[in-house]
Amino acid sequence: MSNRGGFSDRLGFVAAAAGSAIGLGSIWKFPFEVGSNGGAAFVLVYVLCCFVFCFPIMLAEVAIGRKTHKNAVGAFGVLGFKQWSIIGKLGLVSGVLILSFYNVVSGWAFGFFIEIMRGNFGIGKEFSTFISDIPLMTTYSALFMVMTAFIVARGISGGIEKATKIMIPALFVILIGLMLYAFSLDHALTGLKFYLVPDFSKITFKVIYSALGQAFFSLSLGMGALITYGSYFSRDNNIVSSSVIIIAATISIAFIAGLMMFPFVAYISQGTMQGVGSGPGLIFTVLPGVFESFGTTLGIIVGGSFFLLLSFAALTSTVSLLEVPVAYLVDEYKWDRQKTVWGVALFIFLIGIPSMLSSGASPFFTEFITYLGATKATDFLTFVQHIANDTFLPLGGFMISIFTAYYWKKENLDAELTAGNEGYANSWVRPLVHIAVSFVCPIILGIIFVLTVLDRFFGIALV
Numbered sequence: 001m002s003n004r005g006g007f008s009d010r011l012g013f014v015a016a017a018a019g020s021a022i023g024l025g026s027i028w029k030f031p032f033e034v035g036s037n038g039g040a041a042f043v044l045v046y047v048l049c050c051f052v053f054c055f056p057i058m059l060a061e062v063a064i065g066r067k068t069h070k071n072a073v074g075a076f077g078v079l080g081f082k083q084w085s086i087i088g089k090l091g092l093v094s095g096v097l098i099l100s101f102y103n104v105v106s107g108w109a110f111g112f113f114i115e116i117m118r119g120n121f122g123i124g125k126e127f128s129t130f131i132s133d134i135p136l137m138t139t140y141s142a143l144f145m146v147m148t149a150f151i152v153a154r155g156i157s158g159g160i161e162k163a164t165k166i167m168i169p170a171l172f173v174i175l176i177g178l179m180l181y182a183f184s185l186d187h188a189l190t191g192l193k194f195y196l197v198p199d200f201s202k203i204t205f206k207v208i209y210s211a212l213g214q215a216f217f218s219l220s221l222g223m224g225a226l227i228t229y230g231s232y233f234s235r236d237n238n239i240v241s242s243s244v245i246i247i248a249a250t251i252s253i254a255f256i257a258g259l260m261m262f263p264f265v266a267y268i269s270q271g272t273m274q275g276v277g278s279g280p281g282l283i284f285t286v287l288p289g290v291f292e293s294f295g296t297t298l299g300i301i302v303g304g305s306f307f308l309l310l311s312f313a314a315l316t317s318t319v320s321l322l323e324v325p326v327a328y329l330v331d332e333y334k335w336d337r338q339k340t341v342w343g344v345a346l347f348i349f350l351i352g353i354p355s356m357l358s359s360g361a362s363p364f365f366t367e368f369i370t371y372l373g374a375t376k377a378t379d380f381l382t383f384v385q386h387i388a389n390d391t392f393l394p395l396g397g398f399m400i401s402i403f404t405a406y407y408w409k410k411e412n413l414d415a416e417l418t419a420g421n422e423g424y425a426n427s428w429v430r431p432l433v434h435i436a437v438s439f440v441c442p443i444i445l446g447i448i449f450v451l452t453v454l455d456r457f458f459g460i461a462l463v
């Protein structure tokens, strides 16, 4: 274990795991999911999913990692359940798929940062031209992958931990500043009302499964990222309280991102909230126009901060995604860490090319697939998100709960959660976690998983 490296302290682990969690999911995806799924109703379901389903699975993942000091695949073998390493293998596939498109969107964010710093506010209106400009997108996403690999290559405490300990606090500060600024704009209240007043009639099955997918994705669960990070965590630290902090930080950031975003949308739409459901382009098309209206200097400061924030958030997440396959190859095949990092980064960059082409550059990837019963084609990038984020992650979470409750056994989970947290054995959390991993997670996640697949890919809506 000594030559694997590890986090230097509890804060290092929390910063890295929160960094993994807080990312494009909270700042880019969350506001547009809220916008297209009924505002506050979605927010409530999301928070509920985080605590009811995700918290117990987070505990299980970190405990499995820390107990074994192994990567997402190897950990199951060390526990004596080699056949269950299928969970880790599915996780590797999900991670590679997620990083492949995530890096493309991170490239957009980074590209917007550069453009806004140059005073090019028109970039919002040219969003679709911009993201189908292949030479430019190749450059930005390659650059982003290089930054990611650079951090991961420096190891756990010297790379990932150091980078996240700087970037996460910076991100909090920038985001709070932007939120306060957004509050001062005209129509801010209209935006906040859209965001915060729930309309329960909007809660449909689609809202529930989108919120669940969003919860898994934003907490980096279901694919062994936290098994991997947990494997670098020392046994005298408290997993339960660390997990609560990670979840609270992620929900807060997503929530604050909404508090900033909806006043911005209200301001630019003059209170009509037009365009709020515009999907993935939301922050990219809406915000540059907002920044432009502040005048050049202020616009560059506010807009530059925003896209820098988004790039930071993305970077602390891409490092966690890259670390999963790297840890696997280094642990299991004794590959050289440096070479593995750069090799895997290149491989995933290449896998991301179809996603890069799917925003207009290639008609084939742009209209990649039409689900049964759907009227519109889905592009490749969105398709990968549907497969990896919304399907594989909940499936991974489902399997982790079954594995933990019925194979590894609750007593072993308890023992690992008690290490570094003496009070756990008698705390009220313990029985709740037992009920969650044994019944609530497997049953509800299993049902939602089946219904989601039927609904999304086959157009069969049972509820």
Ligand code: TRP
Binding pocket: 020, 021, 022, 023, 024, 025, 026, 098, 216, 217, 218, 219, 220, 221, 222, 223, 225, 317, 318, 320, 321, 393
């Ligand atoms: N949680 C990150 C986000 O919200 C994305 C991410 C990083 C992730 N690592 C992950 C998602 C592992 C699932 C699994 O932006």
